[in-house]
Amino acid sequence: MINDTVGIIGGTGWLGGAIAEAVLAKGLVSAGKLIISNRSGKYPLAQQGACLVTDNQDLVDRSDLVIIAVRPEHFASLHINATGKTLISLMAGITAQSITAKTLASAVVRAMPNAAVEIGQSFTPWYCSGGVEATTKSLVQRLFECVGTAAEVQEEDFIDYLSALSGTGPAFPALLMTALANQAMLAGIPGDIAQLAAKNVVVNSSQLLASHDAQQMIDALVAYRGVTAAALQVMRQGDFDEQVGRALQAGAAVARKGLQA
Ligand SMILES: NC(=O)c1ccc[n+]([C@@H]2O[C@H](COP(=O)([O-])OP(=O)(O)OC[C@H]3O[C@@H](n4cnc5c(N)ncnc54)[C@H](OP(=O)(O)O)[C@@H]3O)[C@@H](O)[C@H]2O)c1
Incomplete structure (x- = not known):
């Protein structure tokens, strides 16, 4: 104390x-x-x-x-x-x-x-x-x-850059969870199941990353050449990293400009 x-x-x-x-x-x-x-x-x-x-x-x-x-x-x-x-x-x-x-x-x-x-x-x-x-x-x-x-x-x-990254807390995971659930429902999965599946991915399965290196996890899943690899490949081809980069820069720009009234 x-x-x-x-x-x-x-x-x-x-x-x-x-x-x-x-x-x-x-x-x-x-x-x-x-x-x-x-x-x-x-x-x-x-x-x-x-x-x-x-x-x-x-x-x-x-x-x-x-x-x-x-x-x-x-x-x-x-x-x-x-x-x-x-x-x-x-x-x-x-x-x-x-x-x-x-x-x-x-x-x-x-x-x-x-x-x-x-x-x-x-x-x-x-x-x-x-x-x-x-x-x-x-x-x-x-x-x-x-x-x-x-x-x-x-x-x-x-600090301004990180305001848009860690400062946003649950925002990015919430966006991902919502997108996963909405897309599953559009594909015909019942709403309650879609929500459970999306929540498990974002909130529960992601706990593995507390003790596993994220890049190694991606590499291992891609090397497996299975269902997950096919899904990740589409994300990567779709400019995912760059889109994340643009989102972070947009947030950082607001922080740098200043939020004072
Ligand atoms: N929330 C987030 O996720 C997050 C993330 C990163 C950074 N931040 C930063 O953290 C700060 C606080 O955010 P918050 O979400 O905790 O806001 P909040 O829940 O609205 O809390 C602000 C507090 O300030 C008090 N307050 C306002 N004017 C005051 C004054 N003149 N004198 C004394 N107390 C005053 C308010 O109480 P009364 O109305 O009773 O005065 C309230 O308890 C913000 O500057 C924000 O940029 C927030």
């Missing part, structure tokens, strides 16, 4: 709330050293001993480490002076430079978790701007390991 006080601005939202619950559940932060803010002033974690405030400056003043977990469009109306503090921003599409200019923070960490924080299965790349001490970096890593895996990246642009 750490001694630092952690403040989460927007700590009642999807990401901020999941992180708040995880750091308490994993014992990284004690309830007495967790401060959460929102505008509405309601949150169950307050009953567990975490402090809930509606004054963001009060949160900043009392915290050693501050996480900003509000939506990008709400950043413009967030007025805090974080002089001397390190801020961790989860906001997509808002540069470290804009955050430093608006908050006067001495250092900014941009981190990009995804919706799987809810089940402790996020991947969170993070980038440091300004002088961040090794002890703070280690704390950032431990904090995001409470909700999955995490890794520091050396370029801020990687």
